[in-house]
Amino acid sequence: QDGSYLAEFLLEKGYEVHGIVRRSSSFNTGRIEHLYKNPQAHIEGNMKLHYGDLTDSTCLVKIINEVKPSEIYNLGAQSHVKISFDLAEYTADVDGVGTLRLLDAIKTCGLINSVKFYQASTSELFGKVQEIPQKETTPFYPRSPYGAAKLYAYWIVVNFREAYNLFAVNGILFNHESPRRG
Template sequence: MLCPTYLSSVRLIYSYVSYIAHKHARCNYKITMVSFICYIQIYVHGIVRRSSSFNTGRIEHLYKDPQTHTEGNMKLHYGDLTDSTCLVKIINEVKPSEIYNLGAQSHVKVSFDLAEYTADVDGIGTLRLLDAIKTCGLTNSVRFYQASTSELYGKVQEIPQKETTPFYPRSPYGAAKLYAFWIVINFREAYNLFAVNGILFNHESPRRGANFVTRKISRSVAKIHLGQLDCFSLGNLDAKRDWGHARDYVEVGYGWVVQAAENRIPHTFIHSFLQGEYVFVDHLQQKYLICMQSLVNVCQEGVDRCWDTAY
């Protein structure tokens, strides 16, 4: 639990924003995979779940007219990774040349609370998508990219990790993603499907969800400064992560598919940026939350360690 004593400015937030602004000041496209593919003039079909609190705010700019949702280079279809029927219908209708599976319940701590749902979406959902490709007879024409995760390594067996490092997931999320990882390889070998696993480490951007640690800290500090919040809680303060920027991951993820396609050798790739420079240890101490002046008092240790993985 972190409580404020005095707030002037926080170097973490300044460094984070400065890094984003400096690195990507000259880029014309936004940060998501959809934005990048639209930017290079490829038409995108996306799947969105129906919800009463329908929210497409992160991709509104991709519409030709955001007010009326007039299509530009993107069209959204109602669908869900838990519904194989809709996946078959959409893929058969669109007949895509490339499929990027970025869909998941991706919060580690939440996966302990919603273990079955996480397995259904992250693990079996990937199987449904692959099987839909096969059902539609597109195994020889589709290039498939699976966004995997560094949570596969969990209790790491070697540092740094590489493609051949043994997996040791320590959360339902990691276990579900491990199934997805192997089912992709299975379909690649059994059906000659062009399928790539990309093992992604943590990547951040202003579009990062507010319940993830970087946004949680920065938003909470801002609320403390505005007098809207007194305290905020973090989970495992001893977690170690290698953080990169989402735009780098988008560009390289697309590059993997293109590069592997040129050689017709689908493979598993590991994606980790700025290793050593952006590894933060202990979210409370100076290696992560570095304050120019005193910001916090230690009220207690981190809560809900969640098997050394969650925040």
């Protein structure tokens, strides 16, 4: 849901929007079909989709090198908390190490000084509630593989910001609903 609303917002502001979609047996772009000029023919206008995956650093480097973006919003994740217990390694690979792969691709492509990077984090970083309401100073205490993977992503973003002076930020999102929720 967030990606489709963000793409819509950026397109309305005149951006050229590039998105990464995983290959699947069905082209599952229902939440963004309305953003295409001609969705049946997949004629994009100012929106282009690239096949790729956060588990594949080669494709990330290729896409980033080709597009040379000025902003990157990482909303990709295996975000189902319960499933993360069954797919812990996959969740860590996509949600945690996938973020590192994106940041590394920015560095590899020589875009450290020109890209702004946004990482969608989660209230699952807080996990075990230690204070209500949570705030930026609330200690992290993830209670799932998903929360732990996102915690790694959070800190690797901080690390790249401090080590390479990359404009890189985390936004901690809490549960939210919309008609586009998957």
